[in-house]
Amino acid sequence: EAFFDYLRGLDCSDVEVYAIPEGSVVFPKIPLLRVEGPVAVVQLLETPFVNLINFASLVSTNAARHRKVAGKSKTLLEFGLRRAQGPDGGVGASKYCYIGGFDATSNVAAGKLFGIPLRGTHSHAFVSSYMSLDEITDKSLRRKDGSSTCEDFVSVVQTWLSKIQLLNGVFGETNQSELAAFTSYALAFPDNFLALVDTYDVMRSGIPNFCAVALALGDLGYKAVGIRLDSGDLAYLSCQARKFFCSIENEFGVPGFGKLIITASNDLNEETLDALNKQGHEVDAFGIGTYLVTCYAQAALGVVFKLVEINNQPRIKLSEDVSKVSIPCKKRSYRLYGKEGYPLVDIMTGENEPSPKPPTDGVVGVGKCWCMFSPACQVGERILCRHPFQESKRAYVVPQHVEELLRCYWPGKSGKKRETLPPLKEIRERCINQLEQMRPDHMRKLNPTPYKVSVSAKLYDFIHFLWLNEAPVGELQ
Amino acid sequence: EAFFDYLRGLDCSDVEVYAIPEGSVVFPKIPLLRVEGPVAVVQLLETPFVNLINFASLVSTNAARHRKVAGKSKTLLEFGLRRAQGPDGGVGASKYCYIGGFDATSNVAAGKLFGIPLRGTHSHAFVSSYMSLDEITDKSLRRKDGSSTCEDFVSVVQTWLSKIQLLNGVFGETNQSELAAFTSYALAFPDNFLALVDTYDVMRSGIPNFCAVALALGDLGYKAVGIRLDSGDLAYLSCQARKFFCSIENEFGVPGFGKLIITASNDLNEETLDALNKQGHEVDAFGIGTYLVTCYAQAALGVVFKLVEINNQPRIKLSEDVSKVSIPCKKRSYRLYGKEGYPLVDIMTGENEPSPKPPTDGVVGVGKCWCMFSPACQVGERILCRHPFQESKRAYVVPQHVEELLRCYWPGKSGKKRETLPPLKEIRERCINQLEQMRPDHMRKLNPTPYKVSVSAKLYDFIHFLWLNEAPVGELQ
Known part of the structure; x- marks a missing residue:
């Protein structure tokens, strides 16, 4: 006592x-750190200080290493909360990855706590939660300039999809669940349409569905943001997607369509970034999670506290x-x-x-x-x-x-x-x-x-x- | 809004x-987990659930793997707070390592929160904070049975140290800072004397100093707990320490001295435990930190959450x-x-x-x-x-x-x-x-x-x- x-x-x-x-x-x-004071008090500070400094320094360093490999021109997004070692492992990782050179996080709590820019996309579950276009009840979308309202945005999307299919002549039916999800997302966020395109099949379904919705948005004065690739051969798929965007820009005369943003994710780390660079890719932004926030390549730093x-x-x-x-x-x-x-x-x-x-x-x-x-x-x-x-x-x-x-x-x-x-x-x-x-x-x-x-x-x-x-x-x- | x-x-x-x-x-x-409910609410639960389950499952599994290598008879102590990925990474690790088969933690907060048994030893800084035996002002120690008080415990320690030196004939002067620290610790916790013996030199200083204090405690009816080794060749040093304890048991007729507990720590993991087993060792308890709590061998688990x-x-x-x-x-x-x-x-x-x-x-x-x-x-x-x-x-x-x-x-x-x-x-x-x-x-x-x-x-x-x-x-x- x-x-x-x-x-x-x-x-x-x-x-x-x-x-x-x-x-x-x-x-x-x-x-x-140099800590001076009564030995008993300073000893009590040892474990908190070492705990707080070790992971913070480690994950900042890891973020800086990823930045160095990715290059200055790429956008780097920290996507690690779900794999982080506990909730404040995640929040700490978001903060210190930002310090280490990342641009934004998908961790809303960290964004609110520290003012870190937030970035994210919808999930695969959002896509697969739709069954068909019939589920979209409000199909109207006001033009961006407010001049008029398109009463059936879904039809505009479908018309574009047919044109795209004719243009390429290689697509069978795209996935209707995915098309419904993209259309619904665009109706809700016409200024911020970024689609995750790999729920069913990137080239046969995700990309043409995305393009149809993006072109329909363009008709009403909106500019789509881009796509996210979350599986498969990211070098190949990003190049194919870029080629497809460019062919649409040329064929349909849509300036800027070839420059839509391609975001890539899926267990990225320094080695995969380096390999992508060597293969050549068309990715503009990387979403990096697991390997970044858990510092997978070296999960601990050995900072110690010594009596001197x-x-x-x-x-x-x-x-x-x-x-x-x-x-x-x-x-x-x-x-x-x-x-x-x-x-x-x-x-x-x-x-x-x-x-x-x-x-x-x-x-x-x-x-x-x-x-x-x-x-x-x-x-x-x-x-x-x-x-x-x-x-x-x-x-x-x-x-x-x-x-x-x-x-x-x-x-x-x-x-x-x-x-x-x-x-x-x-x-x-x-x-x-x-x-x-x-x-x-x-x-x-x-x-x-x-x-x-x-x-x-x-x-x-x-x-x-x-x-x-x-x-x-x-x-x- | x-x-x-x-x-x-x-x-x-x-x-x-x-x-x-x-x-x-x-x-x-x-x-x-199977989660049922309105899709929007369930989606909000995704990240918290995945975050909480991933690390907990990973670190429990890692603890169980360490237990499997160490064997059932060894005491396993989780010593990882300072290297954990953030404060609740540490608290979570303590909890889930206990579930995975560890016996105790050095994390006092986790002990209090979850009722996990607490175990720890003093630090190197405690040893080096002493300069000489002169710093010990209150040298008296009451016998365990309360029958009398030894007024100069320090002298008893010094007498035993001389006997030990004669017995082995190989020790020069042991480190006096260390001897003072051990003596002081024993005076404060005569029932719980566990000494960290590698601050200066295990065999030339730490072990003989420990034995002198342990024997002095024995004179007053107390039983020392043992030692901790935190560097060097743990297989060799533990065997040497055991041999030394046994020789003291025999030479001075102190029953049980040969069975004093030897705890080992210092960047232990599954591989080092396995190597120690193969070499043969005399360690009774392992203190495991970094590799355990950060799951160094695989720092993340890939649990996901899917709409089905x-x-x-x-x-x-x-x-x-x-x-x-x-x-x-x-x-x-x-x-x-x-x-x-x-x-x-x-x-x-x-x-x-x-x-x-x-x-x-x-x-x-x-x-x-x-x-x-x-x-x-x-x-x-x-x-x-x-x-x-x-x-x-x-x-x-x-x-x-x-x-x-x-x-x-x-x-x-x-x-x-x-x-x-x-x-x-x-x-x-x-x-x-x-x-x-x-x-x-x-x-x-x-x-x-x-x-x-x-x-x-x-x-x-x-x-x-x-x-x-x-x-x-x-x-x-």
């Missing part, structure tokens, strides 16, 4: 949290695996930029070491970041950057620009200035911009050049002093 | 939901991929059991077909399930079970016992009897029992015999009639 009273009395007023701004490109070993200093005493956690040895001390971290504007190396220093100095006139345009001018100094200071564990890996760096990475997001009652949390859209822009700023060889998929993460000479010496101090010396017999 | 009013007025009173009881073993194609009937009209969704063709009609599903008590085959029938009949005296003990006796019939009826899509795959089955799979969990206002939701523990027992009831060749890891999922002859004919009816006939030139 006393323990519960103790817990009840806890708050975070004695805690300070420093973090790298959300949407930043980050590298292993550089702390994402207590009562001003630096602490280290050792491990048989060197990559799991923690870097002791309350630290600062900086990103050093080179002449060409690319980030060169990240460096960690002790809290009280002087910060790396860029030349006073050498600031490159890297968006919002802290620029630390040293008025006395006209060239950037030469700094020795050391690999934290490999003695011989060292480099001198003269930075053109220095960005301090950790900023104060929770000052507790310290009175320090607290960074404002930018709106989601700015975080997304930061993420996209930072990814574009990376030197391309760090970003290539196969054998990327590792980005250098280093420590100052002073911190290097201290790490290894502490390591030897804490590791017991064996006695072999 | 009218649409929002419409949404506001919706409820599920016209909806009926039938489901296979939670914790059942299920197979592809057999509906997990509307206005008494059966509907089908076709696909170029036969496995994605939906099975039309409002259906019933049954599990047919054979003579040996194993499930033989699942069969789907139309809603109004007569149910398969077991012999009146042939009920085998399969726990709680609906037994449908046919008083007129002394042997089970011979039923033709057909593969839904492959014409030649058929079998006659004479069931010894028949279990209807779908039960009513939400009757809406239909007045039907509603199944009660059993407590979590019963669901877990159902799951474990059902898995044990499966014929072993269905359950083996490599090339398991596929379990048969079938349809009645009548349903088979109808599926194929509807398929031909809906699929457009091509015209090749």
Whole structure:
């Protein structure tokens, strides 16, 4: 009971949290967060922080990888809610995929919560819920300009379907359930007609049915949006659909019909996008779900939370695996930029070491970041950057620009200035911009050049002093 | 606005939901849920149902697979919250891993919400937060029987450590930060001393420090619990630790010391458990996180929601991929059991077909399930079970016992009897029992015999009639 009273009395007023701004490109070993405060309170924060950061970082990264393969010109839609790992797995995925470079989500809750653009299409069930055109009772549709009303839109659709069938001479009967569903959808949303065309057969039924309805809408001044393909050979079908749209544009003189949007979905991931690119395709927008939101290729990220200093005493956690040895001390971290504007190396220093100095006139345009001018100094200071564990890996760096990475997001009652949390859209822009700023060889998929993460000479010496101090010396017999 | 009013007025009173009881073993194609009601309402339920069922089923299955590899005698602890895909990914994982056969979780919130047993150990940070034994101010510990108080428990620990060092003659100095942390932990929880022994060095520091504290506790009538290994070669270290515990039991005459519990963790999964089994190990309990809760080996399950009937009209969704063709009609599903008590085959029938009949005296003990006796019939009826899509795959089955799979969990206002939701523990027992009831060749890891999922002859004919009816006939030139 006393323990519960103790817990009840806890708050975070004695805690300070420093973090790298959300949407930043980050590298292993550089702390994402520095949390200072009473050890018991800070320990209680460990699991929530690690849980919240791990999946968010993972799924943003996964979204950015999908964007990189798809290319800038494509529209990327996150369609993953039904396959996500629980409801807030889904909502979180929608948010962080948007940050990572997706354009919209089909998750209405996430759209409402975070202001993410919403996009979606109707379902297969909508199509198969119709039996025939007879089920459509109100067949009238007002022209877009409001000048008159077409009393029998269904007949207009049927007339177009006959013309299309004559034009191609290869279609048997298309599926009437599907035609009824498309017609009904168009009557309800004449400005937003996007049809899912693979419920029965894409080329024999879905595409001609869609075109008939789209052409009928065109007669009344509306412009259809396009189609979604959700199965089959997406490269082949998208090319066939494009060809068909173009032939209609030419034969019937309907400008723009060839450019109708083709959306593709169906278990897409980085590999299938890459394969589609290689085969050639006519897809304008990709709807990606399962592989995106569950991070199927790597379902977990290994962010950890380590004690690095207590009562001003630096602490280290050792491990048989060197990559799991923690870097002791309350630290600062900086990103050093080179002449060409690319980030060169990240460096960690002790809290009280002087910060790396860029030349006073050498600031490159890297968006919002802290620029630390040293008025006395006209060239950037030469700094020795050391690999934290490999003695011989060292480099001198003269930075053109220095960005301090950790900023104060929770000052507790310290009175320090607290960074404002930018709106989601700015975080997304930061993420996209930072990814574009990376030197391309760090970003290539196969054998990327590792980005250098280093420590100052002073911190290097201290790490290894502490390591030897804490590791017991064996006695072999 | 009218649409929002419409949404506001919706409820599920016209909806009926039938489901296979939670914790059942299920197979592809057999509906997990049958949802009946107005199409618009039922469509709104699609995404929540699919989201909630997919991850829950996936992670339970993953837990059951881990249990199968680890064996019944081991304690399995779910340690995944920090790596789970979002907070409720973590809470959901804890719940469904318990159902799938885990024994406990380190997720306190899930323990409180669902009554799952809680288990955990201290962290590396707890160890490294100590510097030396001088930090322990209150060194007194009352004997377990309350008869007296030891005023300097720290000295008792130090004395034991010297004896251990003499005994083995191979230890240099152990890590004093670690010794202080263990001692402090034991003073706070003398009945629950479980030490994480790999912060600095398992064999040179963690194990001797642990043993010194455990022996000191023993002097005062307490029994230590054991150790946790979180890095390194778990097979080797667990065997070394066991050997060390046994040598202490023998040398110092401490009965039971050799049987102290060894818990292992560190990125465990089915493969590493299997490898540990093959190498031989002395681990009693496994703490499994990342690979378990994120279902790393397969991060998503493909449960879908299909329209099968509307206005008494059966509907089908076709696909170029036969496995994605939906099975039309409002259906019933049954599990047919054979003579040996194993499930033989699942069969789907139309809603109004007569149910398969077991012999009146042939009920085998399969726990709680609906037994449908046919008083007129002394042997089970011979039923033709057909593969839904492959014409030649058929079998006659004479069931010894028949279990209807779908039960009513939400009757809406239909007045039907509603199944009660059993407590979590019963669901877990159902799951474990059902898995044990499966014929072993269905359950083996490599090339398991596929379990048969079938349809009645009548349903088979109808599926194929509807398929031909809906699929457009091509015209090749």
